[in-house]
Amino acid sequence: MVTKLPPETIVKQVKLNVQNLEMMTDFYTKMIGLVLLKKEGNTTFLGVQESSEPILILEELVDPVVKNNTTGLYHTAFLLPSRKDLGNSLLWLMQNNVDIGAADHGYSEAIYLTDPEGNGIEIYRDKPKSEWDIRADGQIIGVTEELDGDGVVAEADRQWLGMAPGSRIGHVHLQVADLDETEAFYEQLGFSLKSTFGRRAKFLAAGEYHHHIGTNTWNGEHVPLIGENQLGLVWYTFQLPSREAFELFMKQLAETNLDYVSENEQVTIKDPNGMEIKFGY
Numbered sequence: 001m002v003t004k005l006p007p008e009t010i011v012k013q014v015k016l017n018v019q020n021l022e023m024m025t026d027f028y029t030k031m032i033g034l035v036l037l038k039k040e041g042n043t044t045f046l047g048v049q050e051s052s053e054p055i056l057i058l059e060e061l062v063d064p065v066v067k068n069n070t071t072g073l074y075h076t077a078f079l080l081p082s083r084k085d086l087g088n089s090l091l092w093l094m095q096n097n098v099d100i101g102a103a104d105h106g107y108s109e110a111i112y113l114t115d116p117e118g119n120g121i122e123i124y125r126d127k128p129k130s131e132w133d134i135r136a137d138g139q140i141i142g143v144t145e146e147l148d149g150d151g152v153v154a155e156a157d158r159q160w161l162g163m164a165p166g167s168r169i170g171h172v173h174l175q176v177a178d179l180d181e182t183e184a185f186y187e188q189l190g191f192s193l194k195s196t197f198g199r200r201a202k203f204l205a206a207g208e209y210h211h212h213i214g215t216n217t218w219n220g221e222h223v224p225l226i227g228e229n230q231l232g233l234v235w236y237t238f239q240l241p242s243r244e245a246f247e248l249f250m251k252q253l254a255e256t257n258l259d260y261v262s263e264n265e266q267v268t269i270k271d272p273n274g275m276e277i278k279f280g281y
Contacts, residue, residue, distance in 0.1 A: 005206035007208060009245075010169075013169070014057070014169060016231075019061065021058060021060035028046055034056060043060070046058070049163060056169075059234065064231045067224070068118075071225050072230075072273075073232050077171045077172065079167060081166040083125050090111055107131070109125055119232060139195055173216070174213065177223055177272065178272065182202070182215050188256050192206075243281055246280065249267075250267060253269075
């Protein structure tokens with residue numbers, strides 16, 4: 001019997017390989033509103049206002065591999081604290097003529113865009129849980145409807161100073177090779193399937209959240225796996241709420257047939273799609 005991950009589990013960090021560090025850092029600070037915390041050689045560490053912890057790490061590669069039709073990142077999703085903050089971000093992006101999409105997902109309201117190197121980005125806010133479609137079996141059903149853009153903008157105070165304090169990565173959405181194999185992998189780690197969107201996307205989470213991980217095969221089924229020195233996703237990190245939760249996770253992991261590396265109170269696992277996941281506390 002697999003022990004489910006604690007509901008307090010969150011996505012902590014995402015690391016991307018990039019081709020042009022200066023351009024990408026400039027975009028994520030000026031357009032998305034992250035703060036440059038430090039730069040070490042060919043790597044920048046970005047966080048949110050009033051925090052010293054990086055949530056996005058960018059590393060510039062020399063002679064990177066450029067491949068589009070592989071597994072990898074679909075988007076990194078930044079979760080804002082309020083609808084006011086989403087309104088401020090929406091206005092800022094519109095004022096700067098950034099090409100965006102938007103949707104109401106029932107449990108959230110979201111803006112979509114891509115960075116200069118083609119990595120997907122979602123900026124969203126969660127609606128109150130009382131408005132979510134939570135089923136008796138634990139499923140949390142989402143929809144894709146038109147965003148009430150006027151309503152979101154009406155909440156803005158037009159005081160955009162960057163990504164609001166308290167913002168974080170809410171989920172990662174991945175392009176995978178096989179949906180069922182990926183689902184089985186995450187369930188071994190203690191995540192639960194929350195919903196299925198058609199036959200080409202599945203959403204999983206720890207606890208009663210709509211999703212910490214999105215998976216899709218919209219780019220094709222059984223596509224080649226992401227490789228080393230390739231632009232895009234390097235790894236993503238989950239943070240467990242306590243040392244005790246981490247130790248329980250490690251004990252359970254040892255009982256699986258999954259390969260992993262444990263170092264400095266952090267464990268690294270490679271998923272079936274060639275992407276690395278890190279767990280810590």
